[in-house]
Amino acid sequence: MGVAGVDLVMKRAMEGILADSSIPLLPILSLSLGYNTGVSFGMFADPGGWQRWPLVVLSVVIVMGLVVWLTRLPSTGEIASKMALALIVGGAAGNAADRAAFGHVTDFILLHWRSWSWPTFNFADIAISAGAVLLVAVSRHRQPDTISEQRTNP
Template sequence: MLPWLGLAMVVILLDQASKIAISRVFEFGQRMPIADGFFDLTLLYNKGAAFSFLAAAGGWQKYFFIALGTGAALFIVWLLSRHNQQRLFSFALAMILGGAIGNVIDRLAYGHVVDFILVYWRDWYWPAFNLADSAIVCGAGTLMLDELLRVRRTK
């Protein structure tokens, strides 16, 4: 199980280091084009969850998302302890674990999640996100791939 927890720790460290760096260099709302017309760095805060879900809920959502992220992390550690020999499955869980803990750290430390990656094209904008969010999405996609491969093997 140690390699998977190590991977989760790498995700947490990269996530937190990137958020600290952006927070020190940028002011809130400041944007810097990286690939003009497609990708900017910007400092934004999200008090909600994905796509700013419940961002304006009045404050209770902070504790809800801390509890949800902590509960998910504990469940993932339990799953890793039972399935750590399944490499793809465990990789996916470790990525989700690192991302979940990265965002819980933000909520505990700042009361919101620090987002800084902005992807857009013309007038279409994807909600800003961070490395923790990217790790969660990568992990979720890998979980789907693992399940598809498992089903294929059983046929």
């Protein structure tokens, strides 16, 4: 089913479960339904909805670029890079499909502490963030090898 499939199923399930309520899971974690017409943290959110199709197109272009990158990695090795890119692609595809179908991204995970709360997010956002962190970690881990190779092979 993949990241995008799990994300879309979870979003539809949470819409049914959380239609009129919020469910506290832990003192800092709740399930709470929200709809984001913008991007991360609600940037570019506008009730007019002008941003729907430009954001869908941008997401599709990014996904296509990442898929090209993924297919150009060596067939053996680079497992962490492949996993990172697959997480990002799956998350971006899930959010793009949600936005294309409904004009917004469905969010349902809420982190909070006392009066502070993080903007609601979803499974796709977690996959994108985890993939990005893994990609940075892989690239940082690889950098010293590249530098030492450059010094030994001028």
